[in-house]
Amino acid sequence: xxxxxxxxxxxxxxAFYQPVMARVITKQRLTEMMVLLRLQLDxxxxxxxxxxxxxxxxLPGYGEAPISFCSSPTQTKSFELxxxxxxxxxxxxxxxxxxxxxxxRGPYGHGFPIEEMxxxxxxxxxxxxxxxxxxxxxxxxxxxxxxxxxMVLVYGARMPDEQLFKDDLDVWDAREDFETLYTVDEPDDQxxxxxxxxxxxxxxxxxxxxxxxxxVVVGPPVMYRFVAAELLExxxxxxxxxxxxxxxxxxxxxxxxxxxxNDLYVCQDGPVFRYTDLIGRSEAIEVWAPEDxxx
Amino acid sequence: MPTxxxxxxxxxxxxxxxxxxxxxxxxxxxxRKQPGFAKFDWIESADELMLQYTTTTVPxxxxxxxxxxxxxxxxxxxxxxxxPLEEATPFTLVGVHTCDLAGLNMLDDAYAKEPAEAVWPxxxxxxxIIGVDCMPDEYCFCxxxxxxxEGCDLFFTPIEHGYLVEVITEAGEDMLRLSDVxxxxxxxxxxxxxxxxxxxxxxxxxxxxxxxxxxxxxxxxTFEDLWREIAERCYSCGSCNTTCPTxxxxxxxxxxxxxxxxxxxxxxxxxxxxxxFALVAGGHNFRRIRWQRVRHRWHxxxxxxxxxxxxxxCTGCGRCSRACxxxxxxxxxxxxxxxxxxxxxxx
Numbered sequence: 001x002x003x004x005x006x007x008x009x010x011x012x013x014x015a016f017y018q019p020v021m022a023r024v025i026t027k028q029r030l031t032e033m034m035v036l037l038r039l040q041l042d043x044x045x046x047x048x049x050x051x052x053x054x055x056x057x058x059l060p061g062y063g064e065a066p067i068s069f070c071s072s073p074t075q076t077k078s079f080e081l082x083x084x085x086x087x088x089x090x091x092x093x094x095x096x097x098x099x100x101x102x103x104x105r106g107p108y109g110h111g112f113p114i115e116e117m118x119x120x121x122x123x124x125x126x127x128x129x130x131x132x133x134x135x136x137x138x139x140x141x142x143x144x145x146x147x148x149x150x151m152v153l154v155y156g157a158r159m160p161d162e163q164l165f166k167d168d169l170d171v172w173d174a175r176e177d178f179e180t181l182y183t184v185d186e187p188d189d190q191x192x193x194x195x196x197x198x199x200x201x202x203x204x205x206x207x208x209x210x211x212x213x214x215x216v217v218v219g220p221p222v223m224y225r226f227v228a229a230e231l232l233e234x235x236x237x238x239x240x241x242x243x244x245x246x247x248x249x250x251x252x253x254x255x256x257x258x259x260x261x262n263d264l265y266v267c268q269d270g271p272v273f274r275y276t277d278l279i280g281r282s283e284a285i286e287v288w289a290p291e292d293x294x295x
Numbered sequence: 296m297p298t299x300x301x302x303x304x305x306x307x308x309x310x311x312x313x314x315x316x317x318x319x320x321x322x323x324x325x326x327r328k329q330p331g332f333a334k335f336d337w338i339e340s341a342d343e344l345m346l347q348y349t350t351t352t353v354p355x356x357x358x359x360x361x362x363x364x365x366x367x368x369x370x371x372x373x374x375x376x377x378x379p380l381e382e383a384t385p386f387t388l389v390g391v392h393t394c395d396l397a398g399l400n401m402l403d404d405a406y407a408k409e410p411a412e413a414v415w416p417x418x419x420x421x422x423x424i425i426g427v428d429c430m431p432d433e434y435c436f437c438x439x440x441x442x443x444x445e446g447c448d449l450f451f452t453p454i455e456h457g458y459l460v461e462v463i464t465e466a467g468e469d470m471l472r473l474s475d476v477x478x479x480x481x482x483x484x485x486x487x488x489x490x491x492x493x494x495x496x497x498x499x500x501x502x503x504x505x506x507x508x509x510x511x512x513x514x515x516x517t518f519e520d521l522w523r524e525i526a527e528r529c530y531s532c533g534s535c536n537t538t539c540p541t542x543x544x545x546x547x548x549x550x551x552x553x554x555x556x557x558x559x560x561x562x563x564x565x566x567x568x569x570x571x572f573a574l575v576a577g578g579h580n581f582r583r584i585r586w587q588r589v590r591h592r593w594h595x596x597x598x599x600x601x602x603x604x605x606x607x608x609c610t611g612c613g614r615c616s617r618a619c620x621x622x623x624x625x626x627x628x629x630x631x632x633x634x635x636x637x638x639x640x641x642x
Contacts, residue, residue, distance in 0.1 A: 019377065062549060063549045250545065253410045253411075256546070258573070
């Protein structure tokens with residue numbers, strides 16, 4: 001304690017669960033449910049995150065929730081978050097306007113193992129809003145393309161209207177050094193692309209060299225085990241299959257207990273895990289059907 | 296200054312009075328509606344302190360992390376104004392049993408693990424702690440923690456005419472300037488040794504396995520039948536968590552003042568036994584069924600945290616068993632697991 005009777009704060013006020021303020025630079029509606037916020041810290045400093053990491057986002061009065069970065073750290077002056085309107089906080093975030101403030105804490109967690117992925121083929125499999133966290137990796141690869149070998153993106157959305165980042169999807173599709181396969185479950189009249197769930201083009205159209213490939217899977221919980229089965233079928237080993245999991249973190253620091261998955265804290269040990277890490281852990285609902293549904 | 300001195304009962308009263316004159320004092324105080332039972336509360340005069348008491352319902356961790364703890368205040372200005380709550384008043388926590396000292400030490404470790412949080416250690420840094428020895432009841436099984444002194448500054452053991460006081464830290468020695476003490480004689484030391492010996496004999500309950508073996512047993516077996524049997528009795532009320540000195544899970548929520556222009560972010564104790572605890576986006580719940588939550592409690596205390604910190608996150612205080620309206624006893628269940636594991640080994 002200092003002589004004034006005040007506690008000496010460590011430099012990082014976030015250890016006291018206090019957010020720092022970030023300002024909304026732009027806001028873009030992606031779908032009916034999703035908006036994209038581009039933000040900047042008041043200090044204008046980069047957050048220095050790795051693809052796959054997350055922030056604890058808060059609005060005073062509405063509370064706090066984890067949201068993954070959807071921008072690459074190669075974009076240094078600002079960062080982006082994709083927000084689904086699913087609760088009080090996220091709905092309030094949908095009402096934010098450029099110039100408004102929100103609180104951030106982090107970055108937290110362990111993201112994609114970029115060092116290990118260099119010089120390898122990258123196979124991204126995204127389902128629904130799982131494209132948002134994956135976008136931090138895809139944009140990173142796009143900006144540092146020579147450091148990686150093949151870049152394959154398989155993306156499935158429920159409906160054409162629910163496709164996220166349409167501009168990005170077009171840009172990636174047009175790149176000679178990207179292989180993209182987009183599909184929707186429920187096509188509308190204008191849709192001319194693939195139909196069906198994400199495992200179908202993955203099974204039928206994607207040829208990989210399993211030795212050289214790292215697969216990255218992000219989507220709704222039910223998607224993971226089916227995608228994993230396809231990847232194993234292609235000869236991949238479990239340790240080269242990466243999953244990013246979603247849990248309801250309250251602290252982001254491995255303290256609050258909410259994200260505990262057997263002996264792992266998803267917020268600290270993850271949110272990116274190897275398939276190998278999840279096999280044998282009964283509470284990985286992405287890998288196993290929940291126990292009560294197994295009988 | 297010798298490491299052991301004697302404080303008569305009257306001297307203890309004067310000592311506590313002087314502590315109160317110096318700053319806030321929290322300690323066991325007799326419950327007004329439950330004579331004979333104590334709870335940790337602020338002590339305003341020495342006669343309120345009930346130094347010889349049986350285990351409180353709520354452990355003294357609440358001195359540092361109350362059930363509802365404001366983290367900071369906010370005002371809805373542009374930009375929003377965040378005001379840290381810098382509580383800096385030093386206080387003294389008196390009358391902590393050895394099991395509860397162990398609980399505080401375990402929470403020190405849990406919150407300090409990188410990335411460390413700062414709220415708990417800031418509260419801990421404000422307090423001096425005086426431990427006191429106790430006589431166990433039938434729920435106590437504090438074999439591993441019953442003789443611990445770590446975490447307190449002074450430690451009191453009841454003797455014939457007062458207390459034998461062990462000086463544990465410099466802060467403890469410094470506190471003794473507020474007190475009249477006398478040199479401990481051989482009789483006093485004998486009294487204290489006899490007290491400790493009787494305490495040891497009175498602990499009859501116990502988990503019949505080493506902590507390491509119990510962790511292995513939980514890791515290797517499934518025991519789903521047993522978890523289901525216990526879950527049929529469990530109400531998922533969370534009393535076992537909220538009375539536990541080593542439970543440290545929490546929730547964080549915002550509260551508005553009535554004016555709706557300002558409020559505070561508050562963290563509250565949470566319980567892994569409540570159904571919503573493991574709810575995730577999209578309505579998935581990876582511990583939806585009660586037996587999964589019952590199992591989680593045992594796994595977390597005796598397996599996961601044992602592996603993480605090298606000791607189980609259980610002090611043997613018996614609070615969860617006392618608090619359980621369904622009479623789910625942590626010792627009995629643990630021993631049943633051990634027995635079934637050993638039974639299946641033999642067959």
